[in-house]
Amino acid sequence: MVSGAATNPEPERETEQGHIRWPRRPLILSRNAVWRDVVEVGLLIMVIYTLVNLATARAVVEGTSMEPGLETGQLVIVNRSAYFFTRPARGDVIVLYNPRDASEDFIKRVIGLPGETVQILDGRVWVNGTLLDEPYVRAFCQSCDGSWTVGPDEYFVLGDNRRSSHDSHSFGPIKEGLIVGQAWIRYWPLPEFRVFIGPEYGPVNADYIAPPPTLTPTARPFRPAPTGEVLPGYGDTSAGAIDARNGSR
Numbered sequence: 001m002v003s004g005a006a007t008n009p010e011p012e013r014e015t016e017q018g019h020i021r022w023p024r025r026p027l028i029l030s031r032n033a034v035w036r037d038v039v040e041v042g043l044l045i046m047v048i049y050t051l052v053n054l055a056t057a058r059a060v061v062e063g064t065s066m067e068p069g070l071e072t073g074q075l076v077i078v079n080r081s082a083y084f085f086t087r088p089a090r091g092d093v094i095v096l097y098n099p100r101d102a103s104e105d106f107i108k109r110v111i112g113l114p115g116e117t118v119q120i121l122d123g124r125v126w127v128n129g130t131l132l133d134e135p136y137v138r139a140f141c142q143s144c145d146g147s148w149t150v151g152p153d154e155y156f157v158l159g160d161n162r163r164s165s166h167d168s169h170s171f172g173p174i175k176e177g178l179i180v181g182q183a184w185i186r187y188w189p190l191p192e193f194r195v196f197i198g199p200e201y202g203p204v205n206a207d208y209i210a211p212p213p214t215l216t217p218t219a220r221p222f223r224p225a226p227t228g229e230v231l232p233g234y235g236d237t238s239a240g241a242i243d244a245r246n247g248s249r
Contacts (some may be wrong), residue, residue: 028088036219055081057181059105065159065166066107069136075188076107082182088113088155091198093183096157097105099171107168107183109136112148112156117210119147120169123162132201136160144169149210149212155179 048152057078061070070076070093078095088094088110098104112118112127119126123140126132146169150156154173159165168174186194 027071055079056184057095059107060182061107062117064164065161066109067161067164068138069093069160070107070183070186074186074192076183077185077187080181082184083179087176088179088182088200090201092228093196093198094157095180095183096174097178099174099178105180106157106167108159110155110156111158111168112150112173114152114154116150116156116204117147117208118150118156118168120145125158128205130204130208134199136199137162139163141165141169147210148173151172153177181213208248 031179057080059076059078061074061076062072064072076095090110090113092110093107094110095105095107098106111125111132116128120141123132123142123144124131125134137160139162144162148156148168150173153176156168156173158167158169183196185196
């Protein structure tokens with residue numbers, strides 16, 4: 001009968017060597033093994049959390065310098081490890097320390113790379129004599145004109161909102177050591193989730209040689225000479241000498 005067969009123990013099996021081998025039965029883990037697994041999982045979570053926090057940071061956008069792309073109150077993930085093996089590229093949105101106050105962070109866009117010459121003329125940016133196409137700029141700054149040579153370990157950074165940005169047009173190129181990391185993801189608000197990808201500018205003239213600066217002569221300031229002092233080209237300036245010259249005309 002089926003019911004009786006269920007109660008009979010499983011028959012023994014004899015191996016080729018003649019030894020009896022009982023069938024395997026499921027093993028029950030001990031409490032120590034369960035706790036060990038829990039501890040291992042907890043440690044793994046802690047390690048992953050630590051690595052993520054070392055490699056990334058969260059930043060809150062404050063101010064209008066990167067509008068319209070970034071607005072006040074938006075949350076951004078910053079990739080601190082982005083430049084461990086590579087260098088910043090033109091168009092990267094980065095977080096950096098304020099060159100004049102390291103306790104304050106800025107978020108800007110990389111425009112000029114080491115060794116390049118950056119010029120702003122009528123608000124438009126030229127790099128090594130090549131005009132950059134910047135579709136992310138809503139309005140150009142007409143009072144930001146100037147020319148800068150970027151050093152070997154420096155970068156020229158600008159805000160997208162050129163009329164309301166404290167950036168390299170004010171304090172010059174920044175040292176590479178001031179860069180915290182690359183703005184990677186805007187994750188809040190959720191409807192505006194975005195992964196930042198730099199624009200394509202096209203090549204710039206790598207063989208560009210910046211023109212030498214133009215020297216503007218300055219007039220020698222007028223300084224009245226004390227009575228009796230002789231100035232070059234003026235002769236004796238004493239009262240008697242002046243009267244004698246006037247009388248001889």
